Amino acid sequence: MEPGKKFSIWRRRFRETALSTVVVLVSVVVGALLVAFEGRSPVAAYGTIVSSTFGSTSNIAYTLSQSSPLILVAMGLVIAFRGSFWNGGGEGQMLLGGITGVIVTYSLHVNNTPLLLLVGFVAAFIVSGAWASISGILKVLFGIDDIVSSLLLSATAAFIVFYLVRVPFASPSTATAAVLASVNIPKAAQFPSVGGISGTFPLAIAGAVVLAWVLAKTKFGFRLKVLGSNRNTAVAYFGKGPTNRLFILISFLSGGFIGMGGMAMVSAFTGNIVAGASGGAYSAGGFTNSYGFIGIAVVFLAGLDPIASIAASIFFVTLVIGGLGLLVLMAVPTSLTISISGVAILFVSARVPIMDRLKALRRPK
Amino acid sequence: MQESDLVLEGRDLSKRFADLTAVDGVSVAVRRGQITVLLGENGAGKSTYIKMLNGTLKPNSGTLYYEGQETKFGSARHAVKRKIHTIYQSFALIDLFTVKENMKLIFPDKTDDELRAMIQQYGKAVDLDERVALLPAGIKQRLEITKALGSDAKVLLMDEPTSVLAYEERDRLFKDLARLGKEKGLAILIATHKLQDVMDYCQQVAVLKGGKLVLQKPVRDTNLKELTVAMFGASEELEEAPTETKPVGETESVLEVRNLSVRGDNVPLAVKEASFSMHKGEILCIIAIAGNGQLELADAVYGLRKPLSGDVAPGPAILKTGRKLRVGRVAFASDDPVQTGLAVDLSVKDNFGVSLLDQTSKGRLVDWKALEDLSNKAIEKFEIKCYATDEFLRELSGGNIQKVLVARELSRDVDVLIAVHPARGLDMHTTYLVYRSIMEVARKGISVLLISEDVDEALYLSDRLGAMYEGRLSEIKPKGLWTRETLGSYMIGAHVMQEAKV
Numbered sequence: 001m002e003p004g005k006k007f008s009i010w011r012r013r014f015r016e017t018a019l020s021t022v023v024v025l026v027s028v029v030v031g032a033l034l035v036a037f038e039g040r041s042p043v044a045a046y047g048t049i050v051s052s053t054f055g056s057t058s059n060i061a062y063t064l065s066q067s068s069p070l071i072l073v074a075m076g077l078v079i080a081f082r083g084s085f086w087n088g089g090g091e092g093q094m095l096l097g098g099i100t101g102v103i104v105t106y107s108l109h110v111n112n113t114p115l116l117l118l119v120g121f122v123a124a125f126i127v128s129g130a131w132a133s134i135s136g137i138l139k140v141l142f143g144i145d146d147i148v149s150s151l152l153l154s155a156t157a158a159f160i161v162f163y164l165v166r167v168p169f170a171s172p173s174t175a176t177a178a179v180l181a182s183v184n185i186p187k188a189a190q191f192p193s194v195g196g197i198s199g200t201f202p203l204a205i206a207g208a209v210v211l212a213w214v215l216a217k218t219k220f221g222f223r224l225k226v227l228g229s230n231r232n233t234a235v236a237y238f239g240k241g242p243t244n245r246l247f248i249l250i251s252f253l254s255g256g257f258i259g260m261g262g263m264a265m266v267s268a269f270t271g272n273i274v275a276g277a278s279g280g281a282y283s284a285g286g287f288t289n290s291y292g293f294i295g296i297a298v299v300f301l302a303g304l305d306p307i308a309s310i311a312a313s314i315f316f317v318t319l320v321i322g323g324l325g326l327l328v329l330m331a332v333p334t335s336l337t338i339s340i341s342g343v344a345i346l347f348v349s350a351r352v353p354i355m356d357r358l359k360a361l362r363r364p365k
Numbered sequence: 366m367q368e369s370d371l372v373l374e375g376r377d378l379s380k381r382f383a384d385l386t387a388v389d390g391v392s393v394a395v396r397r398g399q400i401t402v403l404l405g406e407n408g409a410g411k412s413t414y415i416k417m418l419n420g421t422l423k424p425n426s427g428t429l430y431y432e433g434q435e436t437k438f439g440s441a442r443h444a445v446k447r448k449i450h451t452i453y454q455s456f457a458l459i460d461l462f463t464v465k466e467n468m469k470l471i472f473p474d475k476t477d478d479e480l481r482a483m484i485q486q487y488g489k490a491v492d493l494d495e496r497v498a499l500l501p502a503g504i505k506q507r508l509e510i511t512k513a514l515g516s517d518a519k520v521l522l523m524d525e526p527t528s529v530l531a532y533e534e535r536d537r538l539f540k541d542l543a544r545l546g547k548e549k550g551l552a553i554l555i556a557t558h559k560l561q562d563v564m565d566y567c568q569q570v571a572v573l574k575g576g577k578l579v580l581q582k583p584v585r586d587t588n589l590k591e592l593t594v595a596m597f598g599a600s601e602e603l604e605e606a607p608t609e610t611k612p613v614g615e616t617e618s619v620l621e622v623r624n625l626s627v628r629g630d631n632v633p634l635a636v637k638e639a640s641f642s643m644h645k646g647e648i649l650c651i652i653a654i655a656g657n658g659q660l661e662l663a664d665a666v667y668g669l670r671k672p673l674s675g676d677v678a679p680g681p682a683i684l685k686t687g688r689k690l691r692v693g694r695v696a697f698a699s700d701d702p703v704q705t706g707l708a709v710d711l712s713v714k715d716n717f718g719v720s721l722l723d724q725t726s727k728g729r730l731v732d733w734k735a736l737e738d739l740s741n742k743a744i745e746k747f748e749i750k751c752y753a754t755d756e757f758l759r760e761l762s763g764g765n766i767q768k769v770l771v772a773r774e775l776s777r778d779v780d781v782l783i784a785v786h787p788a789r790g791l792d793m794h795t796t797y798l799v800y801r802s803i804m805e806v807a808r809k810g811i812s813v814l815l816i817s818e819d820v821d822e823a824l825y826l827s828d829r830l831g832a833m834y835e836g837r838l839s840e841i842k843p844k845g846l847w848t849r850e851t852l853g854s855y856m857i858g859a860h861v862m863q864e865a866k867v
Contacts, residue, residue, distance in 0.1 A: 009755040217730055218730055219722060219726065219729055219730065220729070222722060225711060226711065226718075229709075229710045229711050230705075230709075232704060232705040233708050235669070236669060236697060236699070
């Protein structure tokens with residue numbers, strides 16, 4: 001051990017948190033410039049975003065509730081990316097989780113809320129997990145790139161869901177309309193809320209806490225980290241078979257959490273799944289709010305930390321909801337807030353190279 | 366030999382990288398119409414020297430003379446303009462292009478027939494429409510030579526040209542090079558670690574060892590023995606080697622390797638029917654120059670590579686305990702810790718946990734305290750320089766990163782340890798630290814397989830010893846029955862040449 005210079009893990013954590021905060025601030029400033037460029041007042045625009053998300057207790061409650069599906073999606077991506085399973089199929093997995101929740105709760109014909117929710121979430125977890133693990137298995141067996149396969153399977157999942165929405169589980173009232181919706185979940189399957197905050201929020205927080213504990217304290221979490229950091233090393237010391245099984249398990253759990261995100265969306269907000277609500281008939285974006293993609297930015301902003309992902313999720317949800325507020329109250333197109341998230345994503349991905357540059361500058365030659 | 370024969374000459378060239386002196390005041394000349402060989406082990410400074418001759422690297426001191434004039438090349442491209450061509454081990458050909466497309470890049474004005482004639486001039490005819498990726502290495506090399514000669518090269522520098530070739534191809538290459546040298550007055554320099562390349566077709570030889578020139582003469586004035594001694598002769602003084610010799614073969618074997626053949630990444634057969642047994646508390650060393658199949662052998666014994674034939678089985682010493690000899694009971698220190706063995710983006714403590722986790726924590730939870738204690742013990746013992754076990758491994762220096770792997774694998778409670786040149790790149794002090802620890806674990810009863818590239822290391826550490834050349838393992842003998850010279854000559858394939866001559 002080298003004495004003299006002090007090393008503190010807390011100092012490093014502080015530095016990382018500070019860096020993420022700077023990333024957020026920079027993207028907010030660039031967003032302000034965009035607004036000003038449009039000839040609007042950035043102060044008024046940000047005022048609208050803040051008031052429409054945190055302006056009243058009911059707005060706060062809604063923002064937190066809305067963030068719960070994203071937090072669950074983010075947990076799925078934290079597991080995936082820590083274990084180097086590059087899950088690009090969050091959208092499809094979320095959609096599958098949602099439709100599974102709808103079908104299961106609709107078909108059960110019981111009136112017991114805890115039972116419906118339990119069965120709904122477990123079923124969503126299993127179905128989406130199984131779907132995501134296809135990519136894990138393909139990677140292990142044939143070396144097929146997991147980003148590509150998960151992304152393509154996402155589109156496949158969307159088609160399956162649209163079939164289910166149009167044919168076997170189409171809502172009787174909208175069957176002839178241009179926009180097709182699935183049947184509604186029974187009232188008893190709606191997640192109860194307390195003080196306007198949906199119960200899915202504490203559920204998501206609990207999920208994050210459990211995940212944080214598992215990753216930090218268990219051998220599973222440790223092996224996941226090693227596999228994610230260097231696969232060769234994992235194979236050499238855990239064995240090839242166990243490493244492959246671990247990878248498939250990671251893909252399953254990843255899809256599972258994301259599926260729970262879809263179920264949370266259904267049981268707390270939408271109540272059903274609408275096909276082609278936005279962005280064309282085959283887009284899942286309407287139902288998922290693009291959380292499957294936004295989640296990627298969330299977890300990288302949070303440095304793949306489950307607890308930090310909660311804060312990052314709330315930040316991105318603020319932009320999503322605030323963007324709607326801007327549209328309604330100031331007639332500013334939502335593309336503007338999408339640009340702000342875009343800038344944030346850009347800086348998040350540029351974070352590591354920027355850090356390296358800074359380090360290189362500081363290092364004495 | 367007339368002075369005018371000197372085409373390219375380096376005088377007192379030196380090159381330092383950080384605190385390592387790769388080449389130290391070496392003067393070598395390349396002569397018109399001759400093949401000069403730069404001979405030396407891996408890391409002796411051959412490639413660095415070639416790169417100084419062709420402008421890729423700037424020497425820290427010394428001067429370059431080209432056709433009698435003091436010269437400085439700004440870059441490798443500059444040297445090519447002055448007709449100095451270099452062919453590296455990895456060819457400068459585009460694999461996805463056909464032969465014709467590759468040649469047209471250099472000679473846009475030549476017709477198909479002219480191209481065909483050019484290639485044929487230096488060897489066999491080649492189908493112009495064949496994709497380069499599908500050609501054997503020997504043909505690709507021939508295309509490179511064609512490219513150089515078609516551009517009227519005066520000097521041809523080749524870095525390890527024979528390492529990718531089969532034996533017959535190698536012979537052909539030298540015959541053609543010798544002919545070209547005479548016909549075109551081409552000056553050729555070949556860097557190699559294979560003694561076999563020197564004797565038949567080359568005129569001058571210069572031997573590098575540890576960046577210094579140790580011998581330079583016409584090939585006809587030297588012999589295999591002298592070159593072997595020059596390449597491997599005693600280096601720095603070693604601590605007194607332990608004199609006690611262990612009784613060998615009396616104990617039951619721990620591991621049996623039987624007729625093991627292993628595919629390589631570049632060659633169809635990297636290990637050819639290797640057989641040996643490992644015993645409790647014994648250090649068995651296999652020594653070879655890089656690229657002779659020893660890494661593939663280590664991988665196969667550990668189980669990272671599936672053998673083509675033959676097997677690795679636990680011996681009676683393991684079988685009678687009823688335990689299995691699985692991954693968890695064998696420690697493994699690979700030759701490239703960053704590639705396999707460590708995870709540089711994780712903390713130092715995490716890296717110790719990779720193979721010490723089950724030793725420190727029972728059940729499903731990680732006992733971080735126990736892991737921390739064991740890590741700190743290893744860090745102290747191997748004098749690893751780090752501020753805290755929470756530091757990322759990549760923040761440590763290269764030597765310390767390697768020490769983490771060695772320290773961890775030597776801290777394990779196992780039956781067998783496989784260590785692939787565990788002390789390479791470490792300073793003398795740390796090297797002895799590692800050596801002492803290896804002897805210590807052997808005394809504890811662990812059976813050690815040491816893969817080494819260093820004759821001194823092998824003779825110092827091993828109880829029994831074997832050498833490997835082109836995938837073939839020599840007889841494994843107690844170290845007392847080997848000398849530095851017999852070992853060295855097996856490593857460079859002198860035995861193959863002598864057999865060929867008989």
